[in-house]
Every structure is written in C-alpha cells, then in structure tokens.
Amino acid sequence: MSKQQPVILYVEDEARSRKVMQLIAAGMGISQLILFEDSSDFAARVQALDPQPDVIFLDIHVAPHNGFEMLAMLRQMPRFDTTPVVAVTASVMNEEIQQLGRAGFNGCLAKPIDMDSFPDTVARILTGEAVWRIIG
Secondary structure (H helix, E strand, O other): OOOOOOOEEEEOOOHHHHHHHHHHHHHHOOOOEEEEOOOOOHHHHHHOOOOOOOEEEEEOOOOOOOHHHHHHHHHOOHHHOOOOEEEEEOOOOHHHHHHHHHHOOOEEEEOOOOOOOHHHHHHHHHOOOOEEEOOO
16 A cells, blocks of 8 residues: 555644645645644644644744744644654744754744745655755
8 A cells, every 4th residue: 555645734824825835735636734724722633633644834923822832732742742843934034943943843944835845845854854945
C-alpha cells in the first residue's frame, strides 16, 4: 500500500493565507487539510483531531495564543511531541528567526508561501529535515 497524502494542520487567522494554502493543497492532491482560523481552545481542538496531522504549520502572530504558545502546548502532548511544527510568518527579522529556532520549531516559512516550492518543502519536512525558507 502506498503512503497516503499527508494530513496538514494550518493555524492562520488571515483569510487570504488560508485560501492560498487551500489552493496549494488542492494542487498537491492533499485532501486532509485542517484549518484553524484562530488559536482559541487550541489544546482541546488539536487533541480531538483524527487523523492526527503529519505536519503542523503555525502562524506566529495569531490570537489568543501565538505560535510560540501553541508550540509549547503541542510539545506537552505525547501525541505531538515529535510532530514537525513549522512557523509561518510575514516578519522574518533575524532576531525572530533565532527565537523560533530556540523555541523548538522544525522550520520557518515566510509569507506569502511560495506555491512552486511548497510541495518539495512539505516532502522535505516529512523526512525530518528542518526547512528555514525565510526569503519571501
């Protein structure tokens, strides 16, 4: 049996960014794209997901819990302690990128997400590679 397409969770409060992700996922043949429009009740909502995401993309500047807080919650859950978690942000200042690495993110993608390179990026992340694509 061949490996199914990955299950992706994307937490993003900006409608345009969610739409871009939906278009990219559809183009990749990914039918399991889960979108959270905010981070309210994040821990309970992510624990309830079935199937479990193979990779999680977190917008850093989302409310009420920012990306750093959501990452900390995920790493406290045995189900998600090894799941790749990638930051997605429009602010790619050096200092923030260093903070993301120290916090334990598995990578960072600059907004807007590059539609052409995203399929390869996801494949690399799923093999355990840290991908820091911070040039928009």
